Every structure is written in structure tokens, then in C-alpha cells.
Amino acid sequence: DGGITQSPKYLFRKEGQNVTLSCEQNLNHDAMYWYRQDPGQGLRLIYYSQIVNDFQKGDIAEGYSVSREKKESFPLTVTSAQKNPTAFYLCASSIGVSGANVLTFGAGSRLTVL
């Protein structure tokens, strides 16, 4: 079955540490996205990518970095520069990058800063 796999499901980080969240898809989708989900707020876009080796900042990119070396993979690094990283992170993909395309989401990664 095609889908998106995120790992780890839960992650704890000490202040000052960088952590990397994995996202892999086997849907052959061109576009991939990272969203952050906080209680009481809508999903906020961190980064997105339309093709390999290209990505664009979303609304809240500061303190995050991404890479897109393979079509299937779009890892997110939460750096020590992100001042409030505790959140639920969702990776998604779609056929194209237009907002009119249906998104397929991964099950999410919950990051907690100790």
C-alpha cells in the first residue's frame, strides 16, 4: 500500500540540540510538505518542495531546515535556533504543489523539548 511514513513517532530533545524528523513516501508524488500543528491553531506550513533538490520556505521556516535529495524523502531538521519547537509535526505529499491538490499526510511526529 502506498503512503507516507514518518519517524520517529515520539522524540524528546534537550535544549540546544538539533533533531531530524524523517519523512518517506512511496506514492510517486512530486510535492512534499512539512506542517506544524499546535493546540488551538490551524496547520502552519514550514517548508515545501516541488521537485528534487528544490524547496521553498513556508510561513514559519525560521529555525528549521530541509533537504530533498530523493523524490521519496523530505527530512526536516529542527535546529537549536527554533525557540519553541515542542509541537506535532506532520509531513504531507501531493501530486503537484498547487493548494487544490489533495494532501496525503503521514501519522506525525511529536517533538517535546525537555
Added chain:
Amino acid sequence: GQNIDQPTEMTATEGAIVQINCTYQTSGFNGLFWYQQHAGEAPTFLSYNVLDGLEEKGRFSSFLSRSKGYSYLLLKELQMKDSASYLCAVIDSNYQLIWGAGTKLIIKP
């Protein structure tokens, strides 16, 4: 600014009908999505509306009025598994997705 409003939480009884509203004020409109998200899980696609009217899909229906900036999701014959958050998202004039904060639906026996 762009804004999407949904009730924070709703409670309904198993077997009943519930309507979840979504009002939006965005720079342009190119469609509206509803997604379902069970706690701690991935959101999943429910419906897409771009024209006015009602779209029915089994127990779930979605309605859109572009002139009023309004949509609702109607859930019939509620089941316990329908307990989830329901996310409304609007596509703006730049084809960017604007998300509401979601409505947590609690189903009681």
C-alpha cells in the same frame, strides 16, 4: 488578514446528526477542503467543494456558499468512530492552503 473560523468543540449523540460550520475570509477563493483527524493520527481527506451547493458522500455531506464565505460538514447516523477533529481549509487566490484550527467532535453513547 486571512481567517477561518470553526467551533472549537462540539458534542453529539451516537446515531444523531451534527453540522460543523466553517466561515472564511480569505484573499480570493479557489476551493475548500474538509479533513478528518483522529487524535495523534494523520489527517485524511473527506471532501472538496469549489462550486456552491451540497456534495454528498455516504454519511458525510459538505455544503458551500461562496457568497456567504460559509461551508458546513454534515455527519449523519453518527458512530463512535466519528469522534475526531474536523479541519476546514481554504485555497486562496495564490493557491495556498489556509487552515482553520479544527473542530473537535465528541460522540457520546
